[in-house]
Amino acid sequence: MAFELKMNRRGFLKVAGIAGAASLGYLSLDQPVIKALAQGTYAASEEKWVATGCVGCVGWCPLQVRVANGRAVKIRGNQNSVWTRGKVCPRAHLNLQMLYDPDRIKTPLKRTNPNKGRDQDPGWEAITWEEALSTITLKLRELRDKGTPERFVSLRGRYDSASADLLYSRFTKAYGTPNSVSHSAICAESTKAGRWMSMGDYDYSGYDWYNANYIISFGAPLLEAHRPVTGNIVAFGEVRRGGKARANFVMVDPRYSVTASKADEWIPVNPGTDAAFALGMAHVILTEGLWDRSFVGDFNENSPVKGFETGKAISEDYTTEAGEKEETFKEASTYGLIKWWNVYLKDFTPEIAAQKTTVPAETIKRLAREFAKAKPSIAASGRGSDAWPGSGSFNSYAVMSLNALSGSIEKVVNHRPSVKYSEEAVKLEQDEVAEEGTKKQKIDESKTKKFPFASVVTNNVADNILRDYPYPVEVILAWWSNFAHSTPGSKRWEDVFKKVPFVVHHTTHISDTSIYADILLPAKTYIEKWGYGHPAGTAGLSRGTTLFQPAVAPLYDCKSELELGLELGKRLGEYYPSINKSFEGIGGNYGDTAEGYVRARTEEQWNAFPGGWDEFRQKGATNHSYKPKTEFSTPSKKFEFYSSTLKATFEKLNMTDEDLDKIQIKARGDVVYVPHFENPIFIGDKGTYPLSLITYKPMLNQEGRSHNSQWAQEIYLPLYDTGWTNLAEINPETAEKFGIKDGDTIYVESEVGKIRARAKVFHGIHPEVVSMAYGQGHFSYGKFAKNRGANPNAITGVMYDHITGMAAFFNTRVKIEKA
Structure with missing residues (x-):
């Protein structure tokens, strides 16, 4: 089936050739912010390139900003970054318009109208940072002094590692609340699950696209919105037209996306049936003997069983002529393959997969053969396959199992070079109030029977605040988040921000969340602040650190989230010795400023440069190569087709069948712990909502x-x-x-x-x-x-x-x- 892209050359040039917002007609070159974007309009007497970073996603890509006469006028990739190949994706260029957006919040604002709602004018009144921070500090002191610090909730949105370390983690722990809530669980938490169930570590996987011969994406929009976007785009171009053999690319998704438009084949599956497709492929790989022996293992040469046959269980051991027990199948770097086969996969044929997906069984068989024979191959899952109720984690697990069967683990899948930062200069201190507060149940119910392995349950916070469970919330600090827009059932968050007595929003614009705030704090944009970060996931064999530093002087009276955390820590430290000890000296030898904190935390990185900190500032990035693992973080130290990690989690919580029903898992017994298919669950009757x-x-x-x-x-x-x-x-x-x-x-x-x-x-x-x-x-x-x-x-x-x-x-x- 052919699809025509309607953007013609003229349309493309209209966008790609924009030198500044003035070319869009509705803005005037007389506006100061537009002058900064109009490259070439003014002669540059002073010009330089400043290294910094982008926070458009958790790729945290290194940038270089061209600064002319003190104005940022152009953005490009940082040529010192191996892991981005010196490139950036289109998102990075938006930093210029965010910086010079006339709609930015320019100074702290205070609400004067106590009534809240979409139709209410907040009556914003400009105030000083001193008044804003004094008011916030007083509210936080009131909670702490009555012994209820847990009634303070921090709602984190976009971030860099520095702000996550200090404002999200250290500040809330020192203050005494367990309620640091990130946006991660409205992003891609379940995509981490397949890696966790099979390899024991809960994080995003890395993919070495450069060395793959075959790529199949299950709902992962690799060229649009799948981390790290820049790395994926750069690698894709090389893989598809570089010096090596052209990798085959298949996209499995109900929607023909931009990524699908670049694929060799698009497979429109029934919504929510990605796991069925992957399991059908796994069945073919085993029954046709296509698995990778070096990684998975093989049947014992003396075993009476020599292969996998549809519908036939395999004994895990056999008795030799000498009367000794021997393993029927000797696994190499995996654990639980025969159990997976026996309890589930032997009966899950391509024909069953076809019924679930509406993809012909012959197509599933063909793709399984291609995938297994073209090694090294990559199967990637993403939000489209994993953000489903009940089944999301198992979808991710099923897709990850294909990488093990094809022998791709630690060859082209799971590459995550470690990036280490220096220890924080002072230890975190907690007084009795903080210790007791952080022991309280977290308001999102993470790590409970309801959410057994969740590190955060972002959207559940809204419902629990509305019902005062497990306690009322009195103060919210939201930063770089907009949950009144970005969450399923987003209207609930509007009710939350109406209900909570005191809401602070630290952001760049008066957003859907902001209109419910009592105080608005203007945030610095990505290229005005200090920070550091490293990419979530990789697109090759390298990874590194990005240094964020101001490319230009702050345009308005704003602070970064790192500066906000330092300031709140300092102010509260005047009243609570433990908080003072947690923040005084946090910048080590370099001062208790945002720059000092970043310099101290990245010291392990920049010490490797002959020129030290100054060279790091000039280069803006470090690079680290990956060494394959020899064992995994699972109890067996192997890749697990039978997840001991998940089983241990459920056993610790004493999960019963009734508990599984409550969390929408229909499988029972050992099937729960192997890659399997759970039927998609929907809200709404199909007869009424088809x-x-x-x-x-x-x-x-x-x-x-x-x-x-x-x-x-x-x-x-x-x-x-x-x-x-x-x-x-x-x-x-x-x-x-x-x-x-x-x-x-x-x-x-x-x-x-x-x-x-x-x-x-x-x-x-x-x-x-x-x-x-x-x-x-x-x-x-x-x-x-x-x-x-x-x-x-x-x-x-x-x-x-x-x-x-x-x-x-x-x-x-x-x-x-x-x-």
């Missing part, structure tokens, strides 16, 4: 933060040559059934709510799906973001992958009709 809502992140979406950028808006949906809105994307067959034409305004309705959108009729959408890009539909953010398109999160139901706490984004049935 279509599945599938949302996705476009390239230029940064959790909704980038939508006041005209550049991002102009090319928001490049597949359709459409900007400034999102669309309700449906198949022609679906459109005809419901009497809808391309361009019609329609309602998309679920049990949760109803939104309006413009229909896009497109062959690249599964007939049982409505697909919508996430990020538009702001009711506040700035003049270029407000009231454009619709927010599909507003009609998405609230469910979870309970093992990891990941919010389910693909769980809602909808109906459509003309508006």
Whole structure:
């Protein structure tokens, strides 16, 4: 099936050739912020390139910013970075418009209208940082002095490692609250699950695309929104047209995405059936003897059993003629293969997979053979396959198992070079109040029977605050987050921010969350601040540290999240000795400033440079190579097809069958601990709501933060040559059934709510799906973001992958009709 991309040369040049926002017509070169973007308009008497970083995703890519006469005018990749090959993705360029956006918050603001709501004018009044910080400090002291520090909640959004270490972790622990809540569980927590279940460490996997011969992506938008985006894009170009053999690429997804448009083959599976597809492939790999013997192992040469046969169980051992017990199958670097086969995989044939996925069994067989024979191969899962209720973790586990069967683990999968920072200069101290507070149950219920291995359950916080469970919340500090927009069932968060007596929002724009705040604190943009970070996931055999440093002087009276944490620690330290001890001297020999803290924490990195700190500032990045592991972090020290890690977690919590029902796991017995298929779960009766809502992140979406950028808006949906809105994307067959034409305004309705959108009729959408890009539909953010398109999160139901706490984004049935 051929698909035409409608962005022509003229349209492309209109976007790619933008020298500044002035070229978009609706802005004037007379505006100061536009002058800074208009390259070439003014002669540069002083010009330099400053190394810093991007926080557009957790790739934390190194950048270089061209600064002319004190103004940032251009961004490019940092040539000193091996792991990004000196490149950046399109998101990085948005840093210029974020920096010079006239809609930024320019000074602290105080709410004067006590009534809160979308239709309420907050009555913002400009105040000083002294007044803002004094007010916040007083509120935090009141909680602590009455022995209830746990009633303070920190809501983290986008971050770098420095702010995560200090404001998210150290500050909240020193203060005494267990409630540091990150946005991670509305991002990709369940994608980590397959690695955790099989290899024992809970983190993102790295993929060496450069050396792969075959790549199959299950719902991972590698070239749009899958970490690290820059690394993936750069590697993809080389893999597909470089000096080595061209790698084959297959995309499995109900939606024909930008990534799918670059694939050799697009497989539109039924929504939520990725695991079935992967398990069907695994069955073929074993029954046809295509597994990698060096990694997985093989049948004992004297065993009476020599292969895997559909439907036939295999004894784990046999008796020799001498009467001794021997293993039937000698596993090399894996554990539990025969148990997996016996309890589940022997009966899960490609034909069963075909019934679940609607992909022909012959296609599944062919792809399994290609994948196994083309070694080294990579199977990657992402948000599209893993952000499902009940089954998300198992989907990730099933896909990861393909990498083990093909022998790709520690060859082209799991590459994660370690990046170490120097120890913090002073130890964390806790007084009795802090110790007791941090022992209290966390408000998100992580690490309980409800969410057995979750490190955070972002979206559950809203429901628990609304019901005062396990205690009331009195103060919220939200920073670089916008949960009133970015979460499933987002309206609940508006109710939260109405309910909590005192809300502070530290951000760059007056967002959907901000309008409910009592105090707004203006944040520095990525290229105005100090920090450090290293990429989550890798796209090759190297990784490193990115140094964030101010490329230009702060444009407004703003502070970074790192500076905010240091300031709050200092102020509270005047009243509580333990907090003072936790923050005084935190910058070591370099001063208790943001720069001093970053310099102290990265000392282990920059000591490797002959020129030390100054050379690190000039280069802006370090590089580390990966050495393959010889053992894993599982109890068996092997890759586990039978997850001892998951079993130990459930046993520690005394999980019963009733408990499994509550967290939407239908498997029982040993099947729970092997890669298996759980049927997708939906909110809404299929008779009333016949279509599945599938949302996705476009390239230029940064959790909704980038939508006041005209550049991002102009090319928001490049597949359709459409900007400034999102669309309700449906198949022609679906459109005809419901009497809808391309361009019609329609309602998309679920049990949760109803939104309006413009229909896009497109062959690249599964007939049982409505697909919508996430990020538009702001009711506040700035003049270029407000009231454009619709927010599909507003009609998405609230469910979870309970093992990891990941919010389910693909769980809602909808109906459509003309508006």
